[in-house]
Amino acid sequence: MNRIPAALSHLLSTTLASFFAPASGASPNAKEIHTLYVVTLVIALIIFFAVEIALGYALIKFRKRKGAVASQIHGNTRLEIGWTSAAAVILLALAILTFTKLSSIQDPPNSGPGGATLGEQNNLIYASNQRKLPPNGKVLEITVIGRQYIWQFVYPGANEADGLGAPYTYEEMVVPTNTTVELNIVSEDVVHSWWVPELGGKFQAVPGYHNYTWFKVSKPGEYRGQCAFLCGRGHARMIATVKAVPPAQFEAWLANQKKQLAEANAEAAKARKKLNAEQGPGAVENP
C-alpha cells in the first residue's frame, strides 16, 4: 500500500525540481540564479492569475444578457495612472532584487579549504573587463574550446620554454571539488554556447572573443550539458560532461594525462623522424 505514495512522492520530488525551475544546485552561482528565478516566478504567477481571473470574470460576468446595457465609459485617467505606476513599481522591485544578487552570481569566491592548491594568476595576460577573479586571485583556469562538434578542455601546465604541452581532454572535463574553476570560453570555427545547467548559465563561444564564467562544485559527481547554440548538423550531439573529483584524484588524473600526452608526442616525433629519414628531409613538418 505504501509503495504507490512513496513512488509518487519520489516522482513528484524529482519532477518538480525541474518542472517549475531550471536545474541548479551544484555550484553557488547556479543556486543564486535559481533563487532569482523562483522570486521572479512567484511575482509572475501572482500577476498571471490576477490578470487571467480578471479577464475570465469580465468575460463571464459581462456577457450579453436580456436588458443589460453596456456602460459607455471612455476611460479613467486616475485608474490608468495607477496601474501604470503599479507595473513600474513591481518591475523596479525585481530590478533591485537582481542587483542585490548580481555579485554572488558574477563574482567567483575563493576556493574552499579542501580545494586543490593553486598558483597566482597572471592578471596582466588575461586582463579583461569580462573576467572576474576571486578575492585571493587564485583559480583553476580551464580554456574551453568549441569546435564542430566537440568540446576541448585545455588545463594549465604548459612547458615554460615553448608554452606547449598543456594537458587537454575532450568531452569530459575533470575538475577538483571545492575549487573555484574559471572557464575561458573560445571557439575555433562557428558560434557555440557552453552550458551545464547545474553549474550556472550559458556563455557563447564566439570566434575572435573570450567569454568567461566560473563554477565551484562542492561534492563529487557528474554534470551533463551540451552545446546550446546552433553550430551545424551535429549540434544535438555536441555533449559536455563535467566530472568533479576530490583534489588528490584530480592531481593524479592531470599528471597521468600529461604523461600520456608527452608519450604520445614523443612517439609522433619518432615517427616523423623516421618518415623524414626514409623520404628525405621536409617530407613531414616539425621533425
Add this chain to the structure above:
Amino acid sequence: MATYAAPIPQVSAHRAERENQGWTSWITTTDHKKIGIMYMVTTFVFFCLGGTEALMIRLQLGAPNNTLVTPEIYNQLFTMHGTTMVFLFVVPMMAGLANYFLPLMVGARDMAFPRLNALSYWLLLAGGIVFYASIFWHPPEAGWTSYPPLSETLYSPSGGQDAWIYLIHLTGISSLLGAVNFYATIANMRAKGMSWGRLPLFVWAILTYSVLLILALPVVAAAVTMLLTDRHFGTHFFDPAEGGSPLLWQNLFWFFGHPEVYIMVLPGFGIVSEILPVFARKPIFGYKAIAASTVAIAFLGFLTWAHHMFTTPIPEAILVFVMLSSFLIAVPTGVKMLNWIATLWRGTIEFTTPLLFCAGFLGLFLIGGISGVFLAVFPVDWQLNETYFVVAHIHFVLVGGAVFPIFASIYYWFPKMSGRMLGEGLGKLSFWLMFIGVIVTFLIQHVIGMDGMPRRVYEYDNVGHLALYNQISTVGSFILAAGVLVTIINVWRSLKVGVIAGPDPWKANTLEWFTSSPPPVNNFDVIPLVRSAEPMKDIRHEVQRRTGGVGPGAATAPAGATQVGV
C-alpha cells in the same frame, strides 16, 4: 433628287480602355482591395507551408533519438519554418489586412500610391518564390537568424543561404515600399474630420508598424548585404581571422530583429483594439493610453535588442541597461492588457468568433509577456536562453499576439471582403481547437527548456520525462493544425453558401462598414464627415434621429445612399 441618306458613323464608340476580366484583372490590378486579397491568400499559403514544416519538426521530436528525418533536413525545416512565419506570413499578412482596410477605415478611395502598392505585392511574391525554389536544390540550414560564421561559405556552401539573403532583400524592399505607402495614405488621405485623435486604433498600429519597418529594415538589409559580399566577393565583415566580428552580425540582426517582434504584434494589438469595443458594445477604454503605449513600445523596442545577446561577451553595463529597458517595455504592454480588460468590463459581450479569438489573444499573449520578464532578468536568461523555454515564449508572443488577432480579423472582416458571413459553429470549433492546441503544444515547452533541452536539436536522449513532455507538445501541434484546417473549410464553404452579410453585420464603429460588402471599386460614393473615433456609431444615431427610429437604419442602407453628417 438625291435622297437623304443618314450618315454612316465613321468611328465606332468603344471604351478607351477595356477592363481586364478574370485572372488578368488580378495580375494587372492597382486596386488596394484586390492587392489586399492577393496578399492575404499568398501569405496564408505560406502560413500553411510553414505550419507543415512545424508539424514535421514536432513529428521528429515526438520520440527520443528519432530517425524520421536526417539532421540536415531537420536544420532545413526549422530554418524554413522560422523564416516563412516571420517574413512570408505575419509581416506581409498584416500588410495585406492594412492594404484592404486602412484606406476604407480612413475614408480614402485607394492607397496614396496604387502602382507602388502593386509592386510591393509582386516583390513579396518574388521573395517567397526565390526562397521556396531552394527546396528543389538545397534549402538554407543556418536558422532564421543565420549567424555567421555558420552562414558563411566555409560552413554553408549551398545556394540556399543566398536564397535566404535574397528573400530578406526582396521582402524587405516590399515592406519598405508598403510602409511608405501606408504612412503617406494615413498622413494625407484621411476623411474630413478624422484628426489624429479620431484615427482608428488599427490605423495607429499600422502607422507605428510602418515607422518601425522604415527604421529597422535598412539595418538588416545592410547586414545581409555584408553577408552576401562575405560569401561571394571576398570581404571579411564577420570573419575574426581577418579583423571582422561575428558579434557585429548579432548586433545588426537584432537591432532589426527585436523591433521586428513589435512589427509583428502591434498590428495585432490594433486589430484587438478594434474588435473588442464592437462586441462589448462599449467604447475602447483609454483610447489615448492605447495609442500612446503603441508609440512607446515602438520607441523602447529600439533600445532592447541586446537582450538577445545576454550570453555573448559584452560589457556588464550593457547587460544592466538592456535588462532595465526590457523591463520598461513591459509597462506599456501591461497597460494595454489592462485597458483591454477594462474595455470588456461592464459591457454586454457578444461571444462571436472574432471576440473569442481576441479573448484568446488576451489569455495567451499574457503568458508570452510574462515569460518575457524572466528572459529580461539576465542571470535567469543565462539559464533559459536558447532552450525550449524561449521557443515557448516566442510562440506565445507570436501565435497569441499575431496569429490569434489575424484569425479574429479573418472572421471579423471576411463579411466585408466577400459579402458573406463565415459559419459561427465552425468558427467556434476552430477557435477552441486552436486555443487548446496552443496551450498543449507550448505550455509544456517551458518545462522542456528547464529540463535542459536546447532549441534546434534534431534529437534528444530520454532523460527525466523529456519524451513524455515532447509527446504532449507534438499532440498539441496537431490539435492546433486541426483548428487552422477548420477555418480553411469554413472559408471555402462560406464563399458559396455563407449568409449574405449586408454592409454592417456587426454594428461596428469604423468607416469600412459604411460602404457595401464587398465595397465598390471606388470604395465610397460619399465620404462622411467624421466627428468622433467611432464614426459609424454617430451615423447610426443620426439615421435613427432623423427617421425617428423607424427607418431602415444605416445597417441596411446601400452604400452612400444616406448622406449623413455632412
